[in-house]
Amino acid sequence: TTWKILVIGVDKRGKYASINKEITTAKDVILTPILPEYFLSGDVIKIGAMISNNTSKNQxxxxxxxxxxxxxxxxxxxREKSRSVVKFVYNVPEVESREIKVKMTAKSLNELNMGDGVLISRELRPRALNREWRKSGIINDKTEILKLSQGKFSGSLxxxxxxxxxxIDSIEALVGYPYGCVEQTMSKFLPTIIYKRLLKKVENKLEFLESEKVDEIVTESLRRLYGFQHPDGGWGWWxxxxxxxxxxxxxxxxxxIAMNEGYDINEDVLKKGLNALKDLLITEKKDRNFYYMLYVLGLYKKNTLGTITLKDIENNYERILYLLADLRNESKNSKLLKTIIKEFNGNDHIKFTDTPYFLDEIQLNALLLLELSNFREDSAEIAKICDRLTNYLISKRVGRMWKNTKQTAFCVLALSRLKDLEQRKIYATLIINGEKKFSGYIEGNLKIPIEGENTSIHMNISGNAYWSVSGKISIPLEDYNPISSKFAISRELQKRISIKLNKQDVNLFVPIDNEFVIQTIETVQASTSAVAVLSYSLINADSSxxxxxxxSLIFNNEYTGLVLHGGLIELKNNELLVKGTLYRDGVQLTNDGIYKLKFKKGQPLKTGDIVRSKIKIFGSGEYVIIEDPIPSAAIPMKNYRERLGRKFFEESRIYVQKEIRKDKVLVFLRIVGNFTTIYNYYRIMFSGQFTILPAKIWEMYDTDNFASSEFDEIEVEF
Incomplete structure (x- = not known):
């Protein structure tokens, strides 16, 4: 450790002098473990330690x-003032524990009490695919049996x-979400500010968050939301x-809503946000969210409808938002409520058509319940509609939440406004995997953790109750098959190799197990006018x-890393003559000409190599997350960039956000079209045999649209 010391001296006349000094301190012996960022069960990895001898004697x-x-x-x-490295092979076990503790010591055999030691914990990941699993229902004076047939389940009932x-259950689930984009931060923030009010109704019996923790979450959420505000006063996802x-x-x-719950909002942020909302209402009149913006502006200011009239609106979701905005004009309430009631057409909820992507039928009915609850005591008909809307929203729950975070936030907001939120008592017997976990009275909410294979749940309830099961199913890779839905996803691992292009260094990415790779590319002839006959396949004497x-230029069913706009001329002794223009990853490497490509044997993967994960997506969707696991042998590379001759190659920025973590890369995309390709890069740091878990893709707001790739296994030269 280097310490910097600054000494300043000042006399009575104000004159001063200063001096800087650096002092370096070090232990006689320092042991530095060489470990991956995490372990994966079943991997075989060469780990080790470095011992630094800072003494003046050999030890x-x-x-x-x-x-x-x-x-x-x-x-x-x-040796004195030097260091040595020791490495050894570790077979990562498959155990129940989710962490591995590694204890290392280095003791001098020459001097007593000289040495060093460390104790380090690393996360242990199972060799399995984890997938979210949620289900819920209503049970009334009966026994219900639920079976989860595939894999190990970890979650709760x-x-x-x-x-x-x-x-309370839904808010707890939302609060557990990490701070992510603006939408997830908002969907965590909204229920949290409601939580304090709900606690007064349960007399703190169900408190899972202390009031101080609630304020901490609100403060952090507001800090993030303020920071995410754009220069124009609006917000996006990032x-x-x-x-x-x-x-x-x-x-x-x-x-x-936060201000109504007693929280202060920064005045400058609020003013800029309102101005942005007003500007968007002027510039985005044809936007699908126009009437939601109008409704929100109406919360702050009455009579925001301007010259718009109900007869101008054809779509029923726009009509409802218009009517909810107009409810702020109290003199029209009776007439407006009758108009809204007609929209139900005798159903328990309004069936909306052609809704915008971010305001679905459940959210719009939640907004209806939120506003109509203010009038239920004035009208028996409104009270019945509110009851039917309540039952409809509860029936749409999936696990502890609704289908996604924004649906959950809207429904929690609406249901929290009901005035008859009273705790009831029921009797229940709950048996999980053949073991009685609970028998007795429940008042409010009970949560029981579940861990086990092929889980079965028996619920015997006397009374009316709502149940939900949420968690993750872990499918061992031995029993795993790729999953597809509206999406399919594939992954190809490619290794970076260096070749000579007319004596200039150029990098190519080729599949990691290619038997042959390009060694050199030489210009034979700049002009190609004399070449008349071109082929699209050539066979060598050895049948290659x-x-x-x-x-794409393919050699023995292996991609060479090159694209050729032209044709093949001749093949002889592993040397290929081609005509045309050569490309790599969309970057032009050569002009039109005749080139000789020489090949050599490929090399095994080794430490220091750069690997590219090429993710291909089949199918289309909106607001998509891609998760690409990183092997425990590697560390991710951010903002990968390299020189290609006189040009630079950079990964294409088709995504909105990329989060690089120690064990995976998360990519967020607003729109995914068929055959979308994403590249992720990492450097191999450890030798051994490693499994790379399947890549996954899902839609943020419809997690049923989920797909996963094959898993991969790589061997890094010992």
Missing amino acids: NFKLSCETVNYTFSDELSV SISTDILGIL KDDQTSTFMTAYVMHGFF AFVLSDH
């Missing part, structure tokens, strides 16, 4: 390592005796993307074959 050390199912010791000599219990009409209205909607498939 002999005994190195010891203890971890799960493994012990290792060795003796080594380390929640029993709620009343709507208040449902709200700090530097395009302003969204829905997200701007959603944030301003949340701020209004080159094929030009959709411009």
Whole structure:
């Protein structure tokens, strides 16, 4: 450690002098473990330690390592003022624990009490695909049996005796969400500000968050929302993307509710947000979220409808939002309520047609319940509609939440406004995997953790209750098959190789197990006018074959890393003559000409190599998340960039946001078209045999649209 010391001296006349000094301190012996960021069960990895001898004498050390199912010791000599590295092979076990503790010590054999030691924890991941699983229902004086047939389930069973219990359960699930984009931050923020009010109704019996923690979440959410505000006063999903009409209205909607719950909102942020909302109503009159913006602005200011009249509106979701905005004009309430009632057409909810992407039927009916609850005591008919809307919204619950975070936030907001939120008591017997977990009375909400294979749940209820099961199913890779829906996803691992292009260094990415790779490319002839005959496949004397498939140059069914706009001329002794223009990843490498390509044997994967994960998506969707796991052998590379001759190659920025974590890369895209390709890069740091878990894709707002790829196994040269 280097310490910087600054000494300043001042006399009575104000004159001063100063001096800087640096002092470096170091332990006599420093042991530095060489470990991956996490372990994956079943991997075989070469780990180790570095011993630094900072003394002025040569030292002999005994190195010891203890971890799960493994012990290792060795003796080594380390010269004065130098360091040595010891490595050893660890077979990562499959155990129940979710972490592995590694204890390493280095003790001098020459001097007493000289040495060093460390104890480090690393997360242990199972060799399995994890997928979210949620289900819920209503049970009334009966026994219900639920079976989860595939894989190991880890999650919980929640029993709620009343709507208040449902709200507490849903809020707890939302609060557990990480802070992500603006929408997820808002959908976590909204229920949290409601939570304090609900606690008064349960007399703190169901408190899972302390009041101080609630305020902490609200403060952090507001800090993030303030920071995400765009220069124009609006909001998108992230700090530097395009302003969204829905997200701007959603944030301003949340701020209004927060102020009603007694929270202060920054005046400058609020003013800029309102101005942005007004500007969007002028510039985006044809936007699908126009009437939601109008409704939100109406919360702050009455008579915002201007010259718009109901007869101008054909779509029923726009009519309802218009009517809800107009409810702010109290003199029209009776007439407006009758108009809204007609829209139900005798159903328990309004069936909306052609809704915008971010305001679906459940959210719109939640808004209806929120506003109509203010009038239920004035009209028996309105009270019945509110009851039917309540039952409809509860029936749409999936697990502890609704289909997605924004649906959950809207429904929690609407249901929390009901005035008859009273706790009820029921009797229940709950048996999980053959073991009685609970028998007795439940008042409000009960949550029971579940862990096990092929889980079965028996619920015997006396009374009316709402149940939900939420968690993750872990499917061992031995039993795993890729999953597809409206999406399919594939992954190809490619290794970076260096070749000579007319004596200039150029990098190519080729499949990691290619038997042959390009060694050199040489210009034979700049002009191609004399070449008359071109082929699209050539076979060598040893039956090896080159094929030009959709411009990709293929050798023995292996992609060479090159695209050729032209044709093949001749193949002889692993040297290929081609005519045309060569490309790599869309970057032009050569001009039109005749080129000789020479090939050599491919090399095994080794430490230091750069690997590219090429993700291909089949199918289309909106607001999509892609998760690409990183092997424990590697560390991710952010903003990958490299020189290609006189040009630079950079990954194409088709995504909105990319989050790089120690074990995976998360990519967020607003729109995915068929055959979308995403590249992720990492550097191999450890030798061994490794499994790479399947890549996954799902829609943020419809998690049923889920797909996963094959898993991969790689071997890094020992």
